[in-house]
Amino acid sequence: MKLLYIANTLTGAGGLQRVLLLKAGYLAERMGYNVTIISANDKPGKQIFYPVSPLLNCIDISPAKPDRITYFKSYAKLLNESINAVDPDVIIMCDNGLKSFLLPFILKKKRKLVYERHTPKIVKIKNASGNALKSFTDTLLYRFMDYSAAQFNKFVVVTQQGKSEWKSKNLDVIPNPLWFDTDEVSNLAAKRVIAVGRHAYEKGYDRMFTIWKQVIDKYPDWTLDIYGDDNPDYNIRQLALDSGLTNGVNFLPPTKNILEAYKNASIYLMTSRYEGFGMVLLEAMACGVPCIAFNCPVGPAEIISNNEDGFLIEDGNTDAFTKSVITLIEDKELRSQMGERAKTNSRAYNLDVIMQQWDALFKSL
Template sequence: MKLLYIITNISGAGGMERILLLKSGYLAEHYSYDIHILITNPVDVPIHYKIHEGIKLHTIAPIKSNTLSYYISYKKLINEAVTEITPDVVIMCDNGLKSFLLPFIIKRKLPLVYERHVTKYKKEKPDKSRLASLFKDNIKSIFMDFCAKRYHKFIAVTTDGAQEWESKNVEVIPNPLWLITDKSADLQSKRLISIGRHDYQKGYDRLFVIWKRIVEKYPDWQLDIYGSSNSAYDIMSMAKKQGITTGINFYNPVADIESVYRNASGCLMASRYEGFGMVLLEAAACGVPSVAFDCPVGPKDIITNGKDGFLIKDGDVKAFVSAVGKLIEDEELRKEIGRNAKQKAKNFAIEPIMEKWDNLFKSLVKN
């Protein structure tokens, strides 16, 4: 069977890029799928993750002079690619608004799957006007719900994510865990980590408010932040404005992220929203306890509060600080939660999850 995945690019070090390459490589190797990936917004950046040798990459470059010309060009190039590749199923992995137009773009009658990796209510910057934002969000929601129903299957990666959509074609298939290791962090270092690109979504401004209180009480502890920098969202300057000059370190994404987890004693996530929260699952696989805001959507599917991590009411800085303090002060609690987290991570083994995908594709082609 031939599959065509459509994504903006695969060059980043983000979770969606990693998961797409993991799943497509697994399907190629274990199920003998013929995998094609169409990149719609190519960037001149090296691909961060390994690509299975059986995967074929294609790129298109739509005209970007204005919205109308972009759409016309995008539609033309998508159809040309579909005609050339002749897939049995097309899977959209773009989180942008244009992804909802695919059912109206493709001329051939093909099974179409939308794989949604973020909450329906994502925002890329703060609202200037709450009233205007509510109006805009409602219009977007109506548009997205209308278009989502035109896909043959709409896949959410979390149960909360699925409940955001008013459509009968929604199904939950979680992301599989890529990091498989028998080793666990010893949780002895005075080092906490936070991993994610530098942008509004990841909530570093919230994290710095938290960390300022932590480092004042526990000055011998360090926070290591790993993620791609962004000149439009300078988190280093943000930290300085919060008065944080010590106890914090910034690093670019690294290939050996497992070592980062295994040298940490805790993982912090202050995101405003997620699609899944792969960082929490990676930390769990290494036996590292996490503290995360209960943001939409994802953390709730990975963390059971107080058992295998701490899930904090979204925006409750005081409770977040308290949970981090408990982990810092109580080594036995760190170890207990770390053990439980590692056990929880086994629920996301790749084999049964990819079997679900295989069954889905076969049923779509059959019907």
């Protein structure tokens, strides 16, 4: 069976790229699928960050962007040409952008379609203003998204909470798989806290720095390491300074050896305003690191068992979040107990188990 994935980008160092390449490689190497991935928004010359199976065929069709209308016309043309050349049995859309919802309407030939949705329906949270015009346009947008979602043969989300956002009858829930299996775990002795993610508004670094300032005022010998690419449009280094943090925070680039970073940490922090899944939580837990996260839409509540393998905090309550960080700093035994449970609970996301669900879905179409 021929599968064709469509992604916004393959070169990023985010969870979506890692999971997509992992699953596509598994399908090709271990299940015998013929798999192609099209990326539509990669920068020229930029290399793919994560390992790529030699059995995968990766095609970059990224059109020029002189303006939005020209871009979409070029995107539709190049996409149809590539699809016709591959002639897949199933097309899987993995682009979380709004253009992904246009797929059923721009195809020249009817094909079996699957949408694999990795982000919540809240697509304009950054610019939320609460005014009447925005409310009206959002209503129209969400109605179009619902209508488009119903045109796919299957619409797959990664959490049960995410499923509740959609009205289609073609919904399935298949969580992201854990991409590694390790018996090595952190000893949780280092005075080191970690966060991993791109530098963006939705990741809530402003909230993280408010929390961390209170923590290191009490425990100045602890450090926070943040892994992620710098973003000139969202300068988190300046946010840290604005929060009064002149030390106690290290800004580090993405690393292909992120497991070592987890294994040398004692606590993981997530202060996101929203998540599609929260893959980094699962990664940290698999390394025996207890996590603290805001109960934001839509992933953390389905990964963290509150007070068992970590803490799930009322969204936006930075004081409660700070108290939980301090609790884990002060109580090494509690850190160890939560870390052990985190490791155990992470096994529910075993790669083989998750990929059997995808295999069954494709064969059911």
